Amino acid sequence: MSTHRLREVDLNLLVIFKDIMETRNISATARRLNMSQPAASNALARLRATVGDELLVRSGQTMQPTQVAELIAQDVADGMALLQAALSRRETFDPAHDARRFVIAMTDVGEVYFMPRLLAYCSRHAPNVRLEVSYESGTELRNGLQVGQIDLALGPHEDMSDTLLQLRLFKQHCVSLFRASHPFASQPPTSLAKYRDARHLFVSNPASPYIEIQNRMEKAGVRMSAHDQVSSFLTAPFVVATSDYVVTVPLKLAEQFAGPLALRSIRPPIRLPELETHCFWHRRSLADPALAWLRGVIVELFAERAAGHVSAKP
Known part of the structure; x- marks a missing residue:
């Protein structure tokens, strides 16, 4: 689009286009933007004429985007976000008073x-x-x-x-967390073999870098069982507080729960990546x-x- 044509574009048309891309329904967009359906339809028609493409075509009860609409949708959303940020930008911020x-x-x-x-x-x-x-x-x-x-x-x-x-x-490094009455509390493992023999609880978090920690432990011979897993790091300290499980977690998480739940920790005898x-x-x-x-x-x-x-x- 040339600079001359850009001057002719009503930015309100882009607001309507962005909303229709989200709702895929002109009536829904009209309600969300507090305007009549004919006005929303007219705005889409004007934008079609400006761009030279149908942009959205009716398919049953919804509007389906054309290839051109798909190509420009993210650019329109990004541009509107930048414009909104520019218009709302202030030169100073006073935290004591500003909202x-x-x-x-x-x-x-x-x-x-x-x-x-x-x-x-x-x-x-x-x-x-x-x-x-x-x-x-x-x-x-x-x-x-x-x-x-x-x-x-x-x-x-x-x-x-x-x-x-x-x-x-x-x-931060990782530590192995366990209850105060766990055998590790009085006799910390002096070998990898003793550490492997403990019953380990795992957190089924597939996100990197946590998955790498589990991979390292598995390669070191620490048994992983589907029966010994929880889905959240926040659940794990409560499980080990009332059982003989050992769970390996980031240090700062261990510090948050060690006092309230009377837990102890050791550095595992496995070389694990720092987070x-x-x-x-x-x-x-x-x-x-x-x-x-x-x-x-x-x-x-x-x-x-x-x-x-x-x-x-x-």
Whole structure:
């Protein structure tokens, strides 16, 4: 589309196009945007004339996108997100008085570790700031950061896009966790053979890098059984607190539960990879003072000294 034609485009048409791509129904879009159905249909007709393509064609009760519509849909969504961010951008952010909603992606384990201190900090220093947690991962997480639906991501993600910036917060090793009356508490295993003989509980988390930890343990001869698995790291400490199971988890998770559940821990006699936790954000948010403030708070509260520096995702 030439610059001359771009001047002729009503941006409201793109809002309607984006919504119809989501609903696949003109009537539903009209209701969501508080407009009449004829007005929504007319807007689609005007956009068709501008683009020179049908964009969406009726198929039964729904509208199906053409190839051109599929090609431009993500660009339209990204452009609208950037425009909205530009229009709402402020030169300064005063945490003591300004209101802002932040969406931070993290795992359930990350929520246990990060949120208590973040919420306590905001309660004291930023009373109008609202923090929300997203559990998105993989493609959904990358897309959320790309379009601005997610502000930051915290975790050991290894599949992030090159368009993201990252700052390493800390590294941690894994420990084997067990109840205080477990035989390991009085006689820690002095050999791999004794460690293998224990009854191990596993967390069926397929995400990298956790899967690599399980692979290393399996190669070392630690038995893995479908009967000895739980689906969440948060469940595991409660299981070992009332049984003779041993579970291998990240150190910071173990520290969260060791005191309340009277648990003990040892370093497993297996060489396991260390976990690196990073803060990720999109390049386009660099000029957002509110997000710069939040990143600073996260670094202040959680980053180890000289833990890392801001860099592009390698």
